[in-house]
Amino acid sequence: ATPTALLVGTGRGSQLGILIRGPEVLEQTRRVDTVVLDKTGTLTSGRMSVTAIDPAAGVAEASLLGRAAAAESGSVHPVAAAIIAAAREAGVAAPESEGFQAHDGAGVSAVVDGSAVAVGRAGWLAETWSVEIPDAALASITDRESAGMTVVAVVIDGQFAGSLAIADAVRPEATATIERLRALGLEPVLLTGDNAGAAERVAAELGIDDVRAGVTPVGKLDTIRALQADGRVVAMVGDGVNDAAALAAADLGIAMGSGTDAAMAASDLTIVSGDLALVPDAIRLARRTLRTIV
Ligand code: ADP
Ligand code: MG
Numbered sequence: 001a002t003p004t005a006l007l008v009g010t011g012r013g014s015q016l017g018i019l020i021r022g023p024e025v026l027e028q029t030r031r032v033d034t035v036v037l038d039k040t041g042t043l044t045s046g047r048m049s050v051t052a053i054d055p056a057a058g059v060a061e062a063s064l065l066g067r068a069a070a071a072e073s074g075s076v077h078p079v080a081a082a083i084i085a086a087a088r089e090a091g092v093a094a095p096e097s098e099g100f101q102a103h104d105g106a107g108v109s110a111v112v113d114g115s116a117v118a119v120g121r122a123g124w125l126a127e128t129w130s131v132e133i134p135d136a137a138l139a140s141i142t143d144r145e146s147a148g149m150t151v152v153a154v155v156i157d158g159q160f161a162g163s164l165a166i167a168d169a170v171r172p173e174a175t176a177t178i179e180r181l182r183a184l185g186l187e188p189v190l191l192t193g194d195n196a197g198a199a200e201r202v203a204a205e206l207g208i209d210d211v212r213a214g215v216t217p218v219g220k221l222d223t224i225r226a227l228q229a230d231g232r233v234v235a236m237v238g239d240g241v242n243d244a245a246a247l248a249a250a251d252l253g254i255a256m257g258s259g260t261d262a263a264m265a266a267s268d269l270t271i272v273s274g275d276l277a278l279v280p281d282a283i284r285l286a287r288r289t290l291r292t293i294v
Contacts, residue, residue: 013026013269013282013285016278016281016282016285017257017271017272017273017275017278018269018270018271018272018278018281018282018285019257019269019270019272020268020269021267021268021269025252025268025269026285029235029252029282029283031233031251032186032233032234032235032251032252032283033185033186033187033232033233034186034187034189034227034232034233034234034235035181035186035187035188035189035234035235035236035237035279035283036188036189036191036223036224036227036234036235036236036237036246036250037188037189037190037191037208037236037237037238038191038192038220038236038237038238038239038240038242038243039190039191039192039194039198039199039202040078040079040150040168040192040193040194040239040240041078041239041240041256041258041259042237042238042239042243042256042259042276043170043171043174043190043202043206043276044168044169044170044171044174044202045168045169045170045171046078046168046239046258046259047078047081047168047169048078048079048081048082048150048166048167048168049082049085049086049166049167049168050082050083050085050086050164050165050166051149051165051166051167052144052149052164052165053065053086053162053164053165054137054140054162054163054164054165055161055162056134056137056159056160056161056162059156059161059162062090062092064154064161064162064164065083065086065087065090065092065164066087066092066093066094066095067094067095067112067113067115067117067154067156067161068083068087068117068119068152068154068164069083069084069086069087069088069092069094070094070095070096070097070110070112070113070117071097071100071108071109071110071112071117071118071119072084072108072119073094073097073100073110074097074100074102074108074110075100075102075108076241076260077102077108077240078168079150079152079166080108082166083119083152083164083166086164095112095113096112096113097110097111097112097117098110098111099111102241103120103124103128104217104240104241104242105193105215105216105217105242106120106121106124106128106193106216107119107120107121107124107125107152108120115156115157116155116156116157116158117154117155117156118131118154118155119152119153119154119155119164120152120153121152121153121193121195122138122141122151122152122153122163123214125153125155125160129155129158131153131155131158131159131160132160133153133160134160137153137160137162137163140163141153141163144163144165145195145196145197145198146197147197147201148167148197148198148200148201148202149165149166149167149197149198150165150166150167150168150194150195150198151163151164151165151166151195152164152166168198170202170205170206171276173275173276173277174205174206174276175205175206175207176277177276177277177279177280178206178207178208179207180277180280181279181280181283184280184283184284186235186280186283187210188206188208188210189208189210189211189212189227190202190203190206190208190210190211190212190213191212191215191220191223191236191246192212192213192214192215193214193215193216193217193220193242194213194214195213195214196211196213196214198213199211199212199213200213216242217241217242217243217244217245217246218245220242220243220245220246221245221246221249223246224236224246224249224250225249228249228251233251234250234251234252235250235251235252235253235254235279235283236249236250236252236253236254237254237255237256237276237279238253238254238255238256238259238263238267239255239256239258239259239260239263239274240259240260240262240263241260241262241263243259243263243266244260244262244263244265244266245266247263247266247267248266248267252268252269253266253267253268253269254267254268254269254270254271254279254282255267255269255270255271256270256271256274256276257270257271257272257273257274258273258274259274269282
């Protein structure tokens with residue numbers, strides 16, 4: 001491919017709302033055979049909402065929600081936005097928080113009103129924070145996860161304080177996008193840090209067979225490398241801080257413009273509007289550009 005023809009492709013990309021880091025990026029897309037897609041915020045809208053609040057015995061619902069929202073106030077994750085919105089809608093004031101820490105792909109922690117509060121995946125809280133989650137609460141978390149929800153547990157001063165179930169809708173253009181990827185001969189893979197139930201619900205709706213759930217940010221990077229070691233040429237589509245390492249390692253990293261700066265900085269392409277339908281367009285554009293030249 002000549003540099004001039006590639007530049008034409010780059011210009012067409014920006015008309016479509018696809019920002020391309022450099023013309024050489026288009027050459028990499030030609031051999032892509034596998035497209036790995038993050039779930040939350042990529043295949044789904046990322047506009048999550050709290051659908052159930054399950055406080056532990058002796059914990060008031062408002063106190064659970066308010067403290068969780070306060071701990072999440074420093075987070076850019078869709079789960080955080082859902083919890084903060086739920087507290088606001090319930091008229092619960094979120095107390096001041098300090099010492100915020102984001103644990104990518106797992107949860108958050110902060111000091112709220114003098115109490116240590118952590119919100120995140122139950123497995124992470126149990127392992128990293130040695131929190132004991134009562135069997136009945138674990139059973140209810142598992143039930144909600146099997147129903148396809150994302151569930152986070154809340155821990156206050158080392159004690160399990162309850163859980164919040166959160167739901168997210170698949171993007172309206174996602175089904176057609178997956179069909180178009182297949183028509184282009186590309187194999188879709190769903191890769192998520194979320195639980196298997198939530199991942200399977202989305203995969204079933206979209207007809208994706210290869211599903212990898214409960215994967216940490218480092219695990220996402222390892223997944224890309226393992227696919228490459230298998231001889232696959234991999235495009236990765238993601239939006240989160242948790243996707244950045246995988247986006248950088250992929251043969252073609254594609255960031256959703258609706259996502260985080262970290263994802264965009266790590267990627268070769270950015271879909272400015274976050275319209276998933278432009279993913280197959282980006283790959284077709286590159287193929288067409290190269291065909292006219294060769
Ligand atoms: P995905 O790969 O679907 O984008 P992430 O890797 O960002 O998901 O997160 C994996 C899981 O970690 C989430 O489903 C949630 O349970 C938990 N988690 C991540 N960020 C937060 C947060 N800010 N607050 C609570 N839980 C979180
Ligand atoms: Mg995401």
